[in-house]
Amino acid sequence: MKTFKAKAGLVVVLMIGTSLPLGAEMASGDYFVPFNGNVNVWDLSGTASQELGNIQLDYSLNTDAAGKLTGEGHFYYSDYDSGDQISGPLLFSGTVRSSGNVTRVSLNIKMNGEGQVQGSYATLKATMKENLEINELDRQLIGTARGKVTVAVTGLGRHTGSIPPIDVEAPIESDMTGNWDLSLNLSTNRTKYTGAAAITLSNGRSFPLAASGSYAAKTDLSKLSLKGMDLNRAISLSLMTSSTDGQMTVSKLSGKVLGQKLRLPSPYP
Numbered sequence: 615m616k617t618f619k620a621k622a623g624l625v626v627v628l629m630i631g632t633s634l635p636l637g638a639e640m641a642s643g644d645y646f647v648p649f650n651g652n653v654n655v656w657d658l659s660g661t662a663s664q665e666l667g668n669i670q671l672d673y674s675l676n677t678d679a680a681g682k683l684t685g686e687g688h689f690y691y692s693d694y695d696s697g698d699q700i701s702g703p704l705l706f707s708g709t710v711r712s713s714g715n716v717t718r719v720s721l722n723i724k725m726n727g728e729g730q731v732q733g734s735y736a737t738l739k740a741t742m743k744e745n746l747e748i749n750e751l752d753r754q755l756i757g758t759a760r761g762k763v764t765v766a767v768t769g770l771g772r773h774t775g776s777i778p779p780i781d782v783e784a785p786i787e788s789d790m791t792g793n794w795d796l797s798l799n800l801s802t803n804r805t806k807y808t809g810a811a812a813i814t815l816s817n818g819r820s821f822p823l824a825a826s827g828s829y830a831a832k833t834d835l836s837k838l839s840l841k842g843m844d845l846n847r848a849i850s851l852s853l854m855t856s857s858t859d860g861q862m863t864v865s866k867l868s869g870k871v872l873g874q875k876l877r878l879p880s881p882y883p
Contacts, residue, residue, distance in 0.1 A: 640802055640829045641836050641857040647796040647864055653878050654792030655871050656717055656748055657815050658683065658710060658755075664784040666742065666759055667777075668693070671723075675706060679821060680848035681873015683708035689725050691738070700738045700765075702727020708744075712874040719746040719755055736767040744782055750792060755784040791816040794871075796851075798825055798838075798862070805829045811840045813849070813871060821846045821871075840869075851876070 649655075661674045673687025685706035692699040708721035721744040728737045742761030749756050758779045766772040793816045800809040807827040814820045823846070827838035835856055842849035851869035855862050867878035 639834075639857050639859075640805075640831075641798075641800050641807065641855065641862060642802045643800065643860070645798045645800070645857075645860075645862040647798075647862055648793070649796065650793045653867065653876050654717075654750065655794045655813070655815060655874060655876070656710065656786070656792055657790055657817055657819055657872060658719065658786065659819070660787040660790070660817070662784055662787070664782060666780050666782070669725075671704060673704060673706060677710060677872055678848075679842055679846045679872060681710040683710060683719070683721065689727060691727070691729070696732070698729070698731045698736075700727045700729035700731070700736060702738070710873045717748040717750075717874060719748065719757075720744070721746065723759075723761070731765065731767045732770065734768045734770060736765060739764045740777070742777065746782060746784070748786070753786045753788075753790070755782065755786065757782050787817065789817045800825060800827075800838075802829070805831070807836065807838065813851075821849055823849065823851070835865075848873075 657677050658675050659677045663670065663672050668691060670690045671687060673685050675683055675685035677683055683706060687704050688701065689704045690701045702725060704723055704725045706721055706723055708719065711718050723742040723744065725738065725740040730736055740761055740763040742759050744757060744759040746755040746757035759782050760779045761777040763777055764772065764774040795814045796811065797814065798809060798811045800807050805828055807825060809825040811823040811825045812820050813823065821842060823840040823842055825838060825840050827836055829836045835854055838853040838855060840851040849871050851867065853864055854866035855864050864878065867876060869876050
């Protein structure tokens with residue numbers, strides 16, 4: 615009986631000792647990791663419209679890798695009762711930043727137009743500042759705008775005044791959900807990684823990255839560093855991962871993409 619127990623115990627030890635390495639592996643090859651709602655990236659690039667009081671704005675925006683916003687469009691002011699109307703081009707500049715779970719958008723708008731007021735030629739110059747947040751549930755930009763406007767009318771003179779706070783609700787393009795995917799192609803040299811990666815947003819926009827890192831056999835964990843190149847160099851991610859049967863699991867993630875600080879909730883998944 616003692617001999618049998620000893621042999622049985624030895625078998626269990628051997629089974630445990632041989633089964634652990636089978637589930638542990640160093641990453642190598644292609645991997646695909648989706649991030650659906652646990653940590654979002656918002657790209658405000660695209661076309662949109664919004665109303666600021668009785669001024670209609672139609673415009674396009676571009677978000678770069680650092681979260682800088684630029685754009686242009688057209689504005690329209692009209693008063694059907696008086697017949698007054700002014701229109702012209704507008705320019706956008708601004709930033710996207712995040713703090714905790716809140717993504718904030720700051721937009722500066724410049725308008726320069728011409729038209730008619732009380733039947734006379736008129737010009738309008740205005741600057742406005744929008745402070746907005748992304749409403750992730752409704753996929754909208756919400757916040758307030760305020761600014762300064764100067765209107766000059768032939769024969770009536772020039773007037774400059776402040777634009778009081780105006781509530782703003784502007785839609786985000788329907789294909790921008792905040793979800794994104796990470797694809798990797800990794801090569802190994804014992805404990806080191808080299809390779810390439812890419813972030814692909816829900817609207818199809820993709821950012822190539824260079825991948826490097828190391829593997830610790832003792833913990834079966836890999837540390838990966840992903841960095842943007844050229845125009846995308848403002849993007850960087852640090853990941854802690856494990857790989858089993860060709861699948862990658864991310865346990866930690868931090869970094870910055872499109873001006874937004876990313877951190878994976880803990881524990882995850």
